[in-house]
Amino acid sequence: MSEPRLVEVRRNVLKQNDLIARALREQFRAAGVFVVSLVSSPGSGKTMFLEKTLTQLQPRYRVAALVGDLATENDAVRLARSKAPVKQITTGTLCHLEAAMVQTALEGWNLHDMDFLFIENVGNLVCPSSYDLGENLRLVLMSVTEGEDKPLKYPTIFNSADVAVVTKNDLAGAVEFDWEAARASIQAVRPGMKIFRLSGKTGQGMEEYLEFLSEQLAEQRRTALTS
Amino acid sequence: MHELSIAMSIVDAALEEASRRGVQVTGVHLRLGALSGVVKDALLFSYEVACQDTPLEGTTLIVEDVPVVVFCPQCNDQRTLESVQSFTCPECGTPTIDVRKGKELEVFALEVQE
Numbered sequence: 001m002s003e004p005r006l007v008e009v010r011r012n013v014l015k016q017n018d019l020i021a022r023a024l025r026e027q028f029r030a031a032g033v034f035v036v037s038l039v040s041s042p043g044s045g046k047t048m049f050l051e052k053t054l055t056q057l058q059p060r061y062r063v064a065a066l067v068g069d070l071a072t073e074n075d076a077v078r079l080a081r082s083k084a085p086v087k088q089i090t091t092g093t094l095c096h097l098e099a100a101m102v103q104t105a106l107e108g109w110n111l112h113d114m115d116f117l118f119i120e121n122v123g124n125l126v127c128p129s130s131y132d133l134g135e136n137l138r139l140v141l142m143s144v145t146e147g148e149d150k151p152l153k154y155p156t157i158f159n160s161a162d163v164a165v166v167t168k169n170d171l172a173g174a175v176e177f178d179w180e181a182a183r184a185s186i187q188a189v190r191p192g193m194k195i196f197r198l199s200g201k202t203g204q205g206m207e208e209y210l211e212f213l214s215e216q217l218a219e220q221r222r223t224a225l226t227s
Numbered sequence: 228m229h230e231l232s233i234a235m236s237i238v239d240a241a242l243e244e245a246s247r248r249g250v251q252v253t254g255v256h257l258r259l260g261a262l263s264g265v266v267k268d269a270l271l272f273s274y275e276v277a278c279q280d281t282p283l284e285g286t287t288l289i290v291e292d293v294p295v296v297v298f299c300p301q302c303n304d305q306r307t308l309e310s311v312q313s314f315t316c317p318e319c320g321t322p323t324i325d326v327r328k329g330k331e332l333e334v335f336a337l338e339v340q341e
Contacts, residue, residue, distance in 0.1 A: 002341055006338055009335065011334040145284075189313075192322065
């Protein structure tokens with residue numbers, strides 16, 4: 001038997017996901033819908049935050065949401081209270097969403113009927129970082145109850161995100177949240193990252209963040225027109 | 228943990244390349260970036276599981292760790308980060324998010340026997 005030899009192949013392991021994500025991004029662009037994904041640890045207040053986002057954007061925009069969860073449909077039920085179209089993606093044992101799941105979940109929905117589409121990932125700060133979902137903006141959420149060094153513990157997901165949202169700010173005093181320390185750890189893993197500090201429950205800080213989303217949508221449509 | 232599904236994708240990719248070339252694989256070389264979101268130990272364990280009952284059973288996964296390389300606008304050059312917890316140029320301290328390497332999750336070579 002001959003000696004083993006090395007053959008170069010250069011195959012991106014996530015190529016299939018990346019191809020679907022690229023196709024989705026192109027569809028979103030063509031339909032003029034701005035897509036925001038949300039990642040965080042379980043219990044960071046993602047669903048409350050998204051419910052408020054959907055409710056408050058609705059008077060001005062057409063919004064819809066896909067929600068990933070391991071086993072239950074509780075989140076979709078909660079979000080449906082906003083009256084926005086919501087679809088649950090139940091992942092079973094899978095700890096993250098993949099582009100193909102988003103593609104399947106979107107079947108039957110007309111993207112042209114939307115201004116914003118939100119994709120809530122499964123609560124997990126590790127696995128979702130590897131998968132592009134075709135989104136325009138990835139938000140990473142951390143609540144004030146989680147500790148200021150969360151970004152240093154999960155640098156990959158914070159680095160892969162575009163915007164950080166610090167939630168449950170109404171509890172900041174009770175847990176003696178050190179805002180400067182949190183800001184420093186976010187900036188260490190993603191220098192220049194935009195940070196919103198808010199409370200979904202009281203609504204404090206929501207306005208500035210919603211305004212930011214409006215600007216992002218307007219910007220995307222401007223670019224689509226000129227390209 | 229998503230390493231098992233990643234390991235299965237690695238096995239699929241390797242088998243496809245092997246059958247296309249008509250070769251028998253004895254080892255798979257993988258480039259794994261520090262920002263890939265994949266844990267090496269979990270992946271090595273998952274690889275063995277993913278290979279079971281496939282022609283790759285008994286083969287080795289050889290992982291080459293790829294550190295994060297950024298472009299520093301101040302130095303006008305590429306720099307290797309010392310840690311993924313600090314995206315600043317190790318030479319001059321300028322913050323940067325211009326990542327040039329470190330996201331790899333790539334089967335780059337197969338060890339084969341003809």
